[in-house]
Amino acid sequence: MGKSRPALRVVAPSPERGHSSTGGPSDAALVVAARAGEDWAREALCRRHAPAVIKLSHRLLGRDDEADDLAQEAFTHALSSLDRLADPQAFAAWMRTIVVRTAHKIVRRRVLMRKFGLGPRKTESDIDTDFISREAPPDVHAELHAIYTLLDELPARERIALVLRRVEGMSHEDIAEQLGVSLSTAKRLAASSDEALARALSGGEK
Amino acid sequence: MNAPRKLGQWIETDTSDVRATLLWDRVRAKTKPVRHGSSRRWAAGAFVGVAAAAAIAFFVARRTGMDHVSPNAQASTFIGVYDDTGAMMLADGSRVRLRDSANVRVEHVGDRIELTLVRGTAEFDVVHVPGRQFLVHAERADIVDVGTRFVVTREASSTRVEVREGSVEVRDPRGALPTRTIAAGESWSNGVGAESPSTSTMETIAPLPTMTTTSAAAPRQPASPKALLEAADAARVAGRSREAAALLDEVRRHHRSDPRAGLAAFQLGRLRLDTLNDAAGAVEAFDDTIALAPNASFREDAEARRVDALERARDPRCREAKDAYLARYPRGVHVAEVTARCER
Numbered sequence: 001m002g003k004s005r006p007a008l009r010v011v012a013p014s015p016e017r018g019h020s021s022t023g024g025p026s027d028a029a030l031v032v033a034a035r036a037g038e039d040w041a042r043e044a045l046c047r048r049h050a051p052a053v054i055k056l057s058h059r060l061l062g063r064d065d066e067a068d069d070l071a072q073e074a075f076t077h078a079l080s081s082l083d084r085l086a087d088p089q090a091f092a093a094w095m096r097t098i099v100v101r102t103a104h105k106i107v108r109r110r111v112l113m114r115k116f117g118l119g120p121r122k123t124e125s126d127i128d129t130d131f132i133s134r135e136a137p138p139d140v141h142a143e144l145h146a147i148y149t150l151l152d153e154l155p156a157r158e159r160i161a162l163v164l165r166r167v168e169g170m171s172h173e174d175i176a177e178q179l180g181v182s183l184s185t186a187k188r189l190a191a192s193s194d195e196a197l198a199r200a201l202s203g204g205e206k
Numbered sequence: 207m208n209a210p211r212k213l214g215q216w217i218e219t220d221t222s223d224v225r226a227t228l229l230w231d232r233v234r235a236k237t238k239p240v241r242h243g244s245s246r247r248w249a250a251g252a253f254v255g256v257a258a259a260a261a262i263a264f265f266v267a268r269r270t271g272m273d274h275v276s277p278n279a280q281a282s283t284f285i286g287v288y289d290d291t292g293a294m295m296l297a298d299g300s301r302v303r304l305r306d307s308a309n310v311r312v313e314h315v316g317d318r319i320e321l322t323l324v325r326g327t328a329e330f331d332v333v334h335v336p337g338r339q340f341l342v343h344a345e346r347a348d349i350v351d352v353g354t355r356f357v358v359t360r361e362a363s364s365t366r367v368e369v370r371e372g373s374v375e376v377r378d379p380r381g382a383l384p385t386r387t388i389a390a391g392e393s394w395s396n397g398v399g400a401e402s403p404s405t406s407t408m409e410t411i412a413p414l415p416t417m418t419t420t421s422a423a424a425p426r427q428p429a430s431p432k433a434l435l436e437a438a439d440a441a442r443v444a445g446r447s448r449e450a451a452a453l454l455d456e457v458r459r460h461h462r463s464d465p466r467a468g469l470a471a472f473q474l475g476r477l478r479l480d481t482l483n484d485a486a487g488a489v490e491a492f493d494d495t496i497a498l499a500p501n502a503s504f505r506e507d508a509e510a511r512r513v514d515a516l517e518r519a520r521d522p523r524c525r526e527a528k529d530a531y532l533a534r535y536p537r538g539v540h541v542a543e544v545t546a547r548c549e550r
């Protein structure tokens with residue numbers, strides 16, 4: 001007699017809560033299966049959330065070619081620590097937090113290296129904002145250009161806060177949660193980065 | 207400043223299927239499925255997993271016509287989902303797309319995957335696995351696949367098979383009709399004589415009318431690399447692998463200066479290796495990937511896949527490619543799998 005095999009799992013498209021309109025099992029079901037060691041569930045989670053994670057990574061770092069590394073690090077961390085996710089249905093929000101915090105870590109590391117003269121310092125000509133849609137209204141284009149030109153000048157947390165506030169349109173409460181700081185700290189970070197942005201937009205001095 | 211606007215919508219990011227696939231490849235290489243060490247926790251996890259799976263299967267069976275496996279089968283297959291299209295994927299990469307409220311029962315018995323089409327139409331894109339038989343049961347017809355793409359429609363008293371790529375063997379489980387091999391571009395159906403459905407069977411083999419895919423009769427292709435890549439993505443997720451490969455080939459051959467040419471060559475190599483069983487062609491595509499995009503983030507992936515392709519092609523350059531990968535990426539994400547290759 002052969003060893004008994006695990007039972008059949010059948011998953012097919014279905015519009016469920018916790019998943020986009022594209023159908024499929026809910027995030028909760030996938031997380032449960034992934035925790036049980038099912039490789040297909042891990043793949044489904046990764047593929048399902050890859051577009052959102054890559055987009056967020058790109059927006060946080062301001063460079064499309066660095067987004068893959070951030071997305072990879074974030075997914076690697078998430079899939080290795082699924083046990084820590086209290087509400088499996090909240091996978092998307094949890095994943096977003098991981099991306100933000102991983103981005104913060106990467107930026108902080110980069111800033112530190114630069115302080116020791118180890119990292120490349122960007123010049124104005126290195127800053128590429130071709131990723132801003134040509135269909136963006138002129139004021140939006142100008143603001144985004146200013147944000148991504150300014151990023152490297154800001155401390156790591158302010159930089160992340162600026163993107164979350166101006167690009168992602170997050171509230172102070174959401175920024176506090178994403179960065180794991182108090183509400184008052186989040187407000188302070190946002191105010192500080194907003195001031196820097198206002199100066200940049202007015203072409204003024206620092 | 208005023209309340210923040212959400213400006214992210216004006217930022218363009220490539221979120222193509224190719225990129226997601228590449229991401230998953232790298233994440234998979236760095237993570238392993240987590241099995242709980244403690245037997246008690248494992249038992250609890252397994253219970254939850256099985257319960258969830260059963261709930262999903264029940265839910266899905268009710269909503270979409272997927273039946274449970276029969277209780278006496280040794281079942282071990284899985285049908286997953288490609289979210290963007292709804293195509294379901296078996297663990298080996300074969301895909302099943304249901305149409306017309308189709309109902310399919312899936313079993314995995316030993317080295318054989320068996321699907322019973324209870325009703326409706328199902329399109330199969332089957333990955334060839336040596337030694338594994340892929341069998342579809344329908345109305346008075348068993349369809350045996352050997353790595354191809356075909357559509358089966360089950361009606362009240364007949365079955366129709368259309369072969370898009372490769373070939374299939376159609377058998378009559380009662381033995382009333384001879385076994386037939388139906389090739390790409392042909393259709394087969396078993397009509398029933400009016401006077402006695404159980405004994406009088408008519409069989410028809412005919413060429414397919416013009417295919418709805420663009421691969422055969424309609425060589426007209428979009429010109430820009432972006433359009434070609436989008437068409438290739440669409441063809442790939444729809445299971446039209448050869449068409450996808452042709453479109454990717456078009457990008458890398460005719461748009462070599464385009465920054466996406468390297469990615470197109472990489473995806474072409476993956477398709478050739480994983481789906482089209484063309485290892486030598488995959489080696490050529492991965493070589494081209496490295497030539498087109500020597501500094502791309504996916505160069506490491508291309509080199510690792512090249513080693514895989516060389517091994518499968520039984521190419522003597524395999525060992526050299528393996529050593530080159532390990533020297534270049536001593537802490538690379540594919541070190542474990544590359545190390546295991548070219549040992550024979």
